[in-house]
Amino acid sequence: MDCIRGALGRADALVITGGLGPTTDDLTREAIAQALGVPLQHHPELEDELRAWFASRNYVPSETIMRQAYLPQGAAALPNSNGTAPGVHAQTADGKLIFAVPGVPREMRAMIERSVIPALLERLEGERQIIVSRVLRTFGIGESALAEPLEDILTTATNPTVAPLIFGNTEVHLRLTAKARDEAEAKILLDGMEAQIRARAGEYIFGVDDETMASVVLQMLRERGLLLVVAESLTGGVLSALLTDVPGASESFVGGIIAYADWIKVAVLDVPVEYLDGAAGAVNAQTAAAMAEGLDVEMDMDGGDDFIGLSTTGEAGPESQSGAPVGTVFIGLHHAGQTQTFERSFSGDRDTIRKRTALAALDVLRRYLQNQPVGEGSK
Amino acid sequence: MDCIRGALGRADALVITGGLGPTTDDLTREAIAQALGVPLQHHPELEDELRAWFASRNYVPSETIMRQAYLPQGAAALPNSNGTAPGVHAQTADGKLIFAVPGVPREMRAMIERSVIPALLERLEGERQIIVSRVLRTFGIGESALAEPLEDILTTATNPTVAPLIFGNTEVHLRLTAKARDEAEAKILLDGMEAQIRARAGEYIFGVDDETMASVVLQMLRERGLLLVVAESLTGGVLSALLTDVPGASESFVGGIIAYADWIKVAVLDVPVEYLDGAAGAVNAQTAAAMAEGLDVEMDMDGGDDFIGLSTTGEAGPESQSGAPVGTVFIGLHHAGQTQTFERSFSGDRDTIRKRTALAALDVLRRYLQNQPVGEGSK
Numbered sequence: 137m138d139c140i141r142g143a144l145g146r147a148d149a150l151v152i153t154g155g156l157g158p159t160t161d162d163l164t165r166e167a168i169a170q171a172l173g174v175p176l177q178h179h180p181e182l183e184d185e186l187r188a189w190f191a192s193r194n195y196v197p198s199e200t201i202m203r204q205a206y207l208p209q210g211a212a213a214l215p216n217s218n219g220t221a222p223g224v225h226a227q228t229a230d231g232k233l234i235f236a237v238p239g240v241p242r243e244m245r246a247m248i249e250r251s252v253i254p255a256l257l258e259r260l261e262g263e264r265q266i267i268v269s270r271v272l273r274t275f276g277i278g279e280s281a282l283a284e285p286l287e288d289i290l291t292t293a294t295n296p297t298v299a300p301l302i303f304g305n306t307e308v309h310l311r312l313t314a315k316a317r318d319e320a321e322a323k324i325l326l327d328g329m330e331a332q333i334r335a336r337a338g339e340y341i342f343g344v345d346d347e348t349m350a351s352v353v354l355q356m357l358r359e360r361g362l363l364l365v366v367a368e369s370l371t372g373g374v375l376s377a378l379l380t381d382v383p384g385a386s387e388s389f390v391g392g393i394i395a396y397a398d399w400i401k402v403a404v405l406d407v408p409v410e411y412l413d414g415a416a417g418a419v420n421a422q423t424a425a426a427m428a429e430g431l432d433v434e435m436d437m438d439g440g441d442d443f444i445g446l447s448t449t450g451e452a453g454p455e456s457q458s459g460a461p462v463g464t465v466f467i468g469l470h471h472a473g474q475t476q477t478f479e480r481s482f483s484g485d486r487d488t489i490r491k492r493t494a495l496a497a498l499d500v501l502r503r504y505l506q507n508q509p510v511g512e513g514s515k
Numbered sequence: 516m517d518c519i520r521g522a523l524g525r526a527d528a529l530v531i532t533g534g535l536g537p538t539t540d541d542l543t544r545e546a547i548a549q550a551l552g553v554p555l556q557h558h559p560e561l562e563d564e565l566r567a568w569f570a571s572r573n574y575v576p577s578e579t580i581m582r583q584a585y586l587p588q589g590a591a592a593l594p595n596s597n598g599t600a601p602g603v604h605a606q607t608a609d610g611k612l613i614f615a616v617p618g619v620p621r622e623m624r625a626m627i628e629r630s631v632i633p634a635l636l637e638r639l640e641g642e643r644q645i646i647v648s649r650v651l652r653t654f655g656i657g658e659s660a661l662a663e664p665l666e667d668i669l670t671t672a673t674n675p676t677v678a679p680l681i682f683g684n685t686e687v688h689l690r691l692t693a694k695a696r697d698e699a700e701a702k703i704l705l706d707g708m709e710a711q712i713r714a715r716a717g718e719y720i721f722g723v724d725d726e727t728m729a730s731v732v733l734q735m736l737r738e739r740g741l742l743l744v745v746a747e748s749l750t751g752g753v754l755s756a757l758l759t760d761v762p763g764a765s766e767s768f769v770g771g772i773i774a775y776a777d778w779i780k781v782a783v784l785d786v787p788v789e790y791l792d793g794a795a796g797a798v799n800a801q802t803a804a805a806m807a808e809g810l811d812v813e814m815d816m817d818g819g820d821d822f823i824g825l826s827t828t829g830e831a832g833p834e835s836q837s838g839a840p841v842g843t844v845f846i847g848l849h850h851a852g853q854t855q856t857f858e859r860s861f862s863g864d865r866d867t868i869r870k871r872t873a874l875a876a877l878d879v880l881r882r883y884l885q886n887q888p889v890g891e892g893s894k
Binding site: 142157158159160161193195197198200201218240241242278279280281283284287290291299300302305366368371372373374375376377378379380381383385386389390391392393394395396397399400403404434435436454457483484485486487488490 | 521536537538539540572574576577579580619620621657658659660662663666669670678679681684745747750751752753754755756757758759760762764765768769770771772773774775776778779782783813814815833836862863864865866867869
């Protein structure tokens with residue numbers, strides 16, 4: 137309650153996430169009621185909706201879930217399209233807004249987009265100024281190295297502003313934020329700034345906003361009528377999962393082999409066993425090449441020019457199992473009878489190395505596809 | 516700065532994460548200095564350490580990174596074992612503590628464990644009371660259904676307290692928190708509460724604290740001398756990645772086939788093509804069974820009794836590609852010449868359905884292994 141009152145002293149609207157669940161440590165409804173100086177009120181229509189939600193799924197509701205049928209007196213419920221807890225939309229005596237949404241991200245996002253933002257926009261009608269952001273996503277360059285050619289933009293640009301941030305320990309994002317009267321004006325400002333940044337650092341920008349490295353690569357494969365198969369060693373499923381995370385991946389991603397154990401590389405991908413006998417085990421260029429080529433037979437690619445084989449092999453750590461230095465990885469790319477390999481060296485822990493390797497493999501493919509024609513036969 | 520001063524009004528120690536990076540929107544050092552009413556001071560020894568860090572990696576440091584060589588006057592630097600930004604340890608005139616650590620999770624966690632917690636414990640010396648938490652992790656039951664048989668514990672237990680929370684939209688965790696004079700006393704309290712909870716809901720508890728479903732299953736496989744291979748359709752790598760996320764997975768996880776496209780199931784796993792011809796495409800029990808059995812030949816398992824094949828097939832959505840209702844999944848488990856299949860129905864979006872399916876497959880395997888003897892020949 138003190139937090140809510142303190143925040144109301146600094147802002148005209150609050151958005152609170154979490155604490156709307158059914159258990160006794162979910163206290164947001166109570167805190168809002170106390171901050172407003174009103175009691176909690178039971179809403180029979182909300183209880184009916186809750187019972188109907190459970191009935192439609194053949195679940196028996198626990199009685200504790202009925203705590204979600206209460207609201208601070210005077211507040212309205214916000215519908216929850218992805219769960220049971222209704223949100224709360226309340227107003228103070230002096231017209232400040234309080235929104236409470238669930239903490240669970242899927243439920244929170246849906247309620248913010250469908251209820252909270254429209255309510256805020258309605259409040260702003262007439263004094264409209266919108267804020268629009270755009271994120272340029274980069275891979276393969278560190279935050280301070282990326283900031284260097286952009287130093288003057290980062291320190292002096294005021295509209296849009298540009299803020300760098302590290303994402304997932306693997307990407308560096310540049311968040312452009314514009315203030316304007318409407319979407320069209322904001323787009324002009326953002327387009328102009330994006331063009332400036334691309335002129336200086338465009339090589340590293342693989343996507344914008346929600347585009348992931350995988351979604352961008354799948355789009356490029358689709359435009360060129362190409363299908364992708366993978367052979368994963370150290371990445372052990374991470375590369376495949378990045379691709380299949382994208383709805384519609386099946387249009388271009390066929391599947392692959394997780395050759396986690398070395399003998400699987402030999403038995404299933406026909407990697408010559410002598411390639412694994414050196415000081416670095418399976419962590420070398422010829423193994424990466426043989427894995428990518430082995431997909432041809434194994435996955436029934438029949439040497440077709442519309443298939444690309446992509447492989448990863450390397451040492452993720454924490455101790456070196458292979459004999460190769462931790463962080464050493466090799467990527468293989470096989471297409472139209474040609475095989476290329478790429479060596480990378482990543483720092484970080486085991487998870488970071490695996491994730492960076494998967495993204496690096498996709499980035500290698502992205503840069504290769506940029507030079508492949510979009511042509512006849514493409515879907 | 517206002518936030519820092521406000522927080523100091525409510526607490527004896529603050530921990531701030533983020534804002535210690537090299538770019539101009541990293542303002543935590545400045546905010547602490549302002550809150551304390553002191554200037555920022557350059558530390559030549561920190562600058563030397565930064566230059567040495569870059570030199571040892573053959574990187575050229577940008578000059579902007581040298582902003583990390585400044586501290587509020589009177590503050591000490593906290594070493595960063597996983598990055599360049601030193602943390603900050605400052606004290607107000609009336610003895611309150613301010614710690615600033617990086618926002619990047621790996622760097623934050625290491626600094627909290629190695630510097631902040633020891634400093635706090637040192638401050639508490641003599642009035643020592645420690646707080647110890649333990650998390651019981653469950654799968655396969657919703658939050659309110661789990662809370663029901665535990666209602667009295669959740670509402671009345673004071674030491675330890677028990678708090679339920681949803682984790683990753685897939686698990687429900689019970690966080691037990693005990694206050695005691697030392698670790699041994701805390702352990703007794705936590706053990707007692709854990710036993711009470713297991714007596715009522717133990718079936719759903721698969722692990723404790725950092726144990727993941729995958730790490731628990733890999734441990735059980737290791738104890739029984741069994742090796743695991745997987746065939747993934749809708750999960751598309753997520754199941755393999757959960758397993759290979761665990762260091763040492765290679766002791767028990769050999770690899771698998773990502774049979775994302777239906778023709779891969781036929782061509783590589785020998786699933787009879789007529790199994791895929793029905794109204795639900797590849798989403799049926801016999802396809803799951805055939806995929807798990809197909810691993811035998813494909814992954815060179817040679818019908819060995821020490822191999823287990825685990826498969827997933829289903830419809831993740833958002834629209835139904837297969838003809839089966841979105842959320843319908845089948846899991847196949849093949850071991851020692853026997854095959855079992857399991858049908859599940861999950862709600863949620865595409866990502867949630869894939870993730871829940873991967874965990875459900877591991878949970879099926881976990882429950883199966885509980886009935887398999889730990890015996891001779893186990894590693």
